[in-house]
Amino acid sequence: MSSATQKQSSVTKTIRHQIIVVGGGAAGITVTAQLLNKNSSLDIAIVEPSQKHYYQPAWTLVGGGVFKLEDTEREERDLIPKGVTWIKDSVAKLDPDNNAIFTIEGTKIEYDYLILAPGIQIDWHLIAGLKEALGKDGVTSNYSKQYAPYTWETLQNFKGGTAIFTYPNTPIKCGGAPQKIMYLADDHFKSKSGVGTNTKVIYCTAGGKMFPVPEYCDTLEQIIDRRKIEVKYRHNLKAIDPENKEAIFEAVTEEGVGEVRIKYDMIHVAPPMSAPDFIKESPLAMANNPLGWVDVDRNTLQHNSYPNVFSLGDASSLPTSKTAAAIRKQAPALVASLLNTIAARSDRGNYQGYTCCPLVTGYGKTLMAEFDYTNTPTPSFPIDQTKEHYLMWLAKKYLLPWLYWNRMLKGSGFEGDLLNKKQERVSNQ
DSSP: OOOOOOOOOOOOEEEEEEEEEEOOSHHHHHHHHHHHHHOTTOOEEEEOOOSEEEOGGGHHHHHTTSSOGGGGEEEGGGTSOTTOEEEOOOEEEEEGGGTEEEETTSEEEEEEEEEEOOOOEEOGGGSBTHHHHTTBTTEEOTTSTTTHHHHHHHHHHOOSEEEEEEEOSSOOBSTTHHHHHHHHHHHIIIIIISOGGGEEEEEEESSSSSOSSHHHHHHHHHHHHHHTOEEEETEEEEEEETTTTEEEEEEEETTEEEEEEEEOSEEEOOOOEEOOHHHHTSTTBOTTOTTOOBOBOTTTOBBSSOTTEEEOSTTBOOSSOBOHHHHHHHHHHHHHHHHHHHTTOSOOOOOOOOEEEEEEEETTEEEEEEEOTTOOBOOOSSSOTTSOBHHHHHIIIIIHHHHHHHTGGGTOSOSSOHHHHHHHHHHTO
């Protein structure tokens, strides 16, 4: 879904569907396909403005020169499940008290049930100077299809100096992505372009550690030490000064909170993110939370105040890493909760926070981090997943995209453990 704030046109028509799904990305398509696999008679419409659908987890590999952007792209119309109405429009306003949404083009859409899966909003504007600096003079971000190819161009043209990689003070989609491109860049500088000897790589994170799960964090700290990457914890990027090529951070140091400026020759920015504005401005957002996540039960994915509203994916309040892999386990739980609600049964789905972050740590190396709400590792492979593996690189590069396009978006492979099938495929390579 587009995250741009736009004004609603006056209402020109009113339509109605049993179920409205806001968002035609990974979460919206997956949950819709699973609902129809369970009950093909459901009347479902998807509200999604985009012509193209992107496999965004691969944008790290676009920035690292492994994929082309077009490798991650499909036509949205080819992914909308058969029998579903596609409303090619953007949401302007949510009115859950009257079971309606309003679109930018002036359509009022009434519903019996609402599923919010619009993805996340990238708040570029919260870093002063960033929007103007992006895409030139070594300032880039893989969090935009516009700039992911420029990341690779930047790595190829880098002649040495200081390369900064940042992580913001908000949740972000694919929380490992800022590290992944850093490891690929460091690998490229040292093993391919030969500029590693006169390059300093710095990771500036607003957090206090490399990763929330101790078992994976320990390995990443060892990788950081081995690569001699400098880490600055509790450094939150606030501004870019492109004229002086300085990154400006709000930093917590021994002296207290203050401004820190670091010169850069290139910088990859992971910007702050939040729920789309139309959710923030609605009664469906979490109270007293400026990021505006949809307020749902962490296990059932049903709204805590509006029982005919559900949410999954990046815009939801689910306290787990925002990844496509998490949606694989969220979708069946939401489907169970919604269908039981429709049937007036008391049972609900039970999502336990599973997520997966394939942490690319170099070309040919990946640490497959899988864990749940308790930050307990939940490995799917008969190997030590707290270590880097070439087989996990193959899974990241080949298997996961195939599963996304051919299984996940078709609502298949979720009754058992889909990752077990991933294990079989990788083992046979």
